[in-house]
Amino acid sequence: MRRSCSYSEVESGLWYAFVAKLPMRNRNSPTSTKFSERVTGDGPPEDALGPGAIILRGFAASEETELLSALQHVAARAPFRHMVTPGGFRMSVAMTNCGSLGWVTDRTGYRYAAADPESGLPWPPMPESFLRLATGAAARGGFNGYVPDVCLVNRYEPGAKLSLHQDKDEQDFTQPIVSVSLGIPAVFLFGGLSRADNTQRIRLEHGDVIVWGGPARLRYHGILPLKEGHHPLMGRRRINLTFRKAA
Ligand code: SIN
Ligand code: FE2
Secondary structure: OOOOOOHHHHHHOHHHHHHHOOOHHHOOOOOHHHHHHHHHHOOOOOOOOOOOEEEEOOOOHHHHHHHHHHHHHHHHHOOOEOOEOOOOOEOOOEEEEEEOOEEEEEOOEEEEEOEOOOOOOEOOOOOHHHHHHHHHHHHHOOOOOOOOOEEEEEEEOOOOOEEEEOOOOOOOOOOOEEEEEEEOOEEEEEOOOOOOOOOEEEEEOOOOEEEEOHHHOOOOEEEOOOOOOOEOOOEOOEEEEEEEOOO
16 A cells, blocks of 8 residues: 555645654655565665656545546547657557647647647646646655646557657756656656666556656656556556646
């Protein structure tokens, strides 16, 4: 069992009282007492990602109901679609966006656009619950005052993958990426600043959040092909919410 920590606990300071009792290496996550046992076979502890990057295990789990209901509204207005890369490949991950901009790709390239190219309408606004989660996670990673203007939503089914890439279509690299995993597990590849650098493999589960910024902001990352799985709320799917400050 992983203990999850609600926002009210964080705000009331109960969380800090809990953290104060933990050994230093475990201070990044509400789940870390159990996590240090759990992680042995599954990936590095949350303070092992290097400068500027942090994993918050289970951080989003207590908000799952609100997040998923907000996501349904977003997807009703801007349905998931498989976009095409500039090289002409259909992506295995289905995507949509919310916020004042959305990330899109087609034969002409990658870019941020204010309107959904499928409908011509503005992307749905960023739900309050998304914003609160992203700002809270960024603050835990040391990035205070984070206000993302984009949430790219990635939907994976077994077999879907995301090749190693950098997030570099944004204007302002001082702002971090906040990446939230929901649904069935995935293996996140976290490389260096060059494509050829070694990659760490990090197993991400429902509710886990990674924040990377500062010296880690342009690190290569990707997702290995998803294995078969079943999640009680989401079935055979993984959803990733990737928050960015694009403009
Ligand atoms: C991304 O890099 O946009 C998504 C990463 C993930 O699905 O965890
Ligand atoms: Fe990315």
